[in-house]
Amino acid sequence: MRHFLVVYNRPEGRIVRRHMYRSAVEALAARFTAEREFENEPEIEIVVLGGESWQAVELTHSRYFKRVQDLAKVGLDRLSIATS
Amino acid sequence: MPESALPMSKTALDRLGTRLMMSDQISSEDRQSLADVVDVYQQILDDVKSRLKSLGYDATTRVKTTGTLIEKLRREGRMRLSQVQDLAGARIIVPDRPTQDDAAARIRSHFEGPDLLCKEVDRRKDPSYGYRALHLIVNVGSVLVEIQIRTDLEDTWAQIMERLADQWGRGIRYGDEPVNPEALVHAGQQVYSRRQAVALLIELGDVIGRFELLRGATMILAQAGELLSRLGKYADQFPQAQDPRLISELPDDEQAAASMLAAGLALVSPPASRPTVDSRNVTFAQIFQVLGASLSAFSEENDAMLIQLGRGEQELRDTLQLIASATGEGE
Numbered sequence: 001m002r003h004f005l006v007v008y009n010r011p012e013g014r015i016v017r018r019h020m021y022r023s024a025v026e027a028l029a030a031r032f033t034a035e036r037e038f039e040n041e042p043e044i045e046i047v048v049l050g051g052e053s054w055q056a057v058e059l060t061h062s063r064y065f066k067r068v069q070d071l072a073k074v075g076l077d078r079l080s081i082a083t084s
Numbered sequence: 085m086p087e088s089a090l091p092m093s094k095t096a097l098d099r100l101g102t103r104l105m106m107s108d109q110i111s112s113e114d115r116q117s118l119a120d121v122v123d124v125y126q127q128i129l130d131d132v133k134s135r136l137k138s139l140g141y142d143a144t145t146r147v148k149t150t151g152t153l154i155e156k157l158r159r160e161g162r163m164r165l166s167q168v169q170d171l172a173g174a175r176i177i178v179p180d181r182p183t184q185d186d187a188a189a190r191i192r193s194h195f196e197g198p199d200l201l202c203k204e205v206d207r208r209k210d211p212s213y214g215y216r217a218l219h220l221i222v223n224v225g226s227v228l229v230e231i232q233i234r235t236d237l238e239d240t241w242a243q244i245m246e247r248l249a250d251q252w253g254r255g256i257r258y259g260d261e262p263v264n265p266e267a268l269v270h271a272g273q274q275v276y277s278r279r280q281a282v283a284l285l286i287e288l289g290d291v292i293g294r295f296e297l298l299r300g301a302t303m304i305l306a307q308a309g310e311l312l313s314r315l316g317k318y319a320d321q322f323p324q325a326q327d328p329r330l331i332s333e334l335p336d337d338e339q340a341a342a343s344m345l346a347a348g349l350a351l352v353s354p355p356a357s358r359p360t361v362d363s364r365n366v367t368f369a370q371i372f373q374v375l376g377a378s379l380s381a382f383s384e385e386n387d388a389m390l391i392q393l394g395r396g397e398q399e400l401r402d403t404l405q406l407i408a409s410a411t412g413e414g415e
Contacts, residue, residue, distance in 0.1 A: 010250035050145035075240035
């Protein structure tokens with residue numbers, strides 16, 4: 001079980017910072033440090049995701065990692081698998 | 085279950101929520117209090133993740149971000165922090181609706197106890213501005229955890245909506261107009277306003293809902309047919325009309341299939357013909373009769389369902405292609 005800090009700029013759809021932590025305590029400390037750092041930038045979203053790997057969190061929280069067009073392409077792939 | 089308990093009373097937690105909601109700047113004391121609460125929620129989420137893994141589900145988790153928590157408290161007006169059901173959340177993605185229903189039943193049975201009931205929020209039957217999923221609110225160590233169970237396509241829809249909301253205004257997730265609603269979006273040869281694009285996305289959610297229901301129904305019908313055929317080999321050995329054996333005496337895999345069908349048939353059958361199958365307590369002959377009747381009831385509708393399914397698939401494909409061909413994200 002690992003914890004992943006993602007600092008994401010919403011309007012730009014861009015990840016500003018990402019880091020993997022082996023302990024939840026460290027990851028949460030990094031979250032609150034980042035919150036103080038970006039406290040005057042409401043467009044910045046700071047989240048800690050728990051999961052097995054980057055691959056796992058990129059699957060369930062793909063909105064941080066993929067553009068709308070690429071999300072739609074993933075949907076098309078999923079549809080093809082569903083109907084094959 | 086972890087020993088963790090909230091580091092403050094519910095009243096103190098609610099007061100913290102009120103201060104977060106009311107103030108423009110979070111004080112360092114409140115930030116520390118929130119950090120202490122988040123730490124406990126994270127421990128509980130780690131435990132929930134391990135328990136889901138023991139059931140075979142690879143979940144990811146998150147404690148709500150401070151920004152979205154404050155946004156929610158403000159949006160909901162009178163909501164108390166201790167009542168926020170999705171402060172701690174876990175997410176599972178599954179391929180289809182029958183698997184989603186099965187996951188919900190298994191997770192519910194794992195987390196429920198004599199005095200500990202899970203709350204189910206079925207956003208497939210009651211979508212929230214196009215959002216569909218099945219949510220279970222489980223109570224772990226006096227903390228509520230929301231387990232979101234989404235199908236692949238429901239998740240695709242939700243991620244597209246969230247990503248667009250990041251750029252067009254987060255209110256579009258709750259029915260608000262996008263920022264600059266008349267701004268144009270180019271998709272291939274077609275041009276839409278943002279307002280039209282959001283409407284198209286809501287429509288896509290409806291198509292996904294219909295498609296997955298139909299697809300689930302056809303999958304269950306196919307499984308019912310397969311089970312009937314498997315049960316046939318027992319019928320050769322024992323005349324089914326007289327066979328008094330209970331389904332619970334059948335081999336485990338047949339029992340499991342019968343249990344799944346009992347739940348699944350309720351999904352696809354109209355109320356009048358809905359079989360009441362308690363798979364453990366019916367006889368072999370009865371389940372044969374029930375499955376046979378169900379299949380017969382649906383055989384006429386099956387072709388129509390398959391045609392609708394094909395149309396739904398094409399509609400889905402067209403809309404997703406349109407979104408995929410948009411020339412610039414959130415333009």
